Amino acid sequence: MPIYEYACKACGHQFEFLLLPSVKATAVCPECQGQDLERLLSGFAVNSAEMSQARVQKARTRLAKSRNYVDKQVAEREHIEEHGKEDITEHLPRETTKGDTKLGK
Numbered sequence: 368m369p370i371y372e373y374a375c376k377a378c379g380h381q382f383e384f385l386l387l388p389s390v391k392a393t394a395v396c397p398e399c400q401g402q403d404l405e406r407l408l409s410g411f412a413v414n415s416a417e418m419s420q421a422r423v424q425k426a427r428t429r430l431a432k433s434r435n436y437v438d439k440q441v442a443e444r445e446h447i448e449e450h451g452k453e454d455i456t457e458h459l460p461r462e463t464t465k466g467d468t469k470l471g472k
């Protein structure tokens with residue numbers, strides 16, 4: 368929700384006004400009820416920009432973390448696959464050796 372900062376031209380009072388998109392409300396000076404207001408470049412605009420930048424950085428780190436996580440998972444899976452292959456190759460020569468000795472006798 369955007370909060371705008373206004374300055375009343377009549378009395379010089381500065382106040383924040385929350386602008387709801389659903390309600391077409393006009394900002395009115397809470398001091399003198401004047402509607403001759405000047406919208407200021409409030410700190411909110413700067414803060415929101417900084418906030419969105421921080422959000423992007425957070426999302427990037429989250430993405431990087433998830434990538435690392437996937438890499439880890441892939442590495443583990445590859446390790447298991449390699450291990451499984453090793454087990455098979457270890458298993459096969461033994462059987463053939465047994466067969467050879469039987470044939471040799």
Ligand SMILES: [Zn+2]
Pocket residue numbers: 375376377378379380396397398399400401
């Ligand atoms: Zn005023």
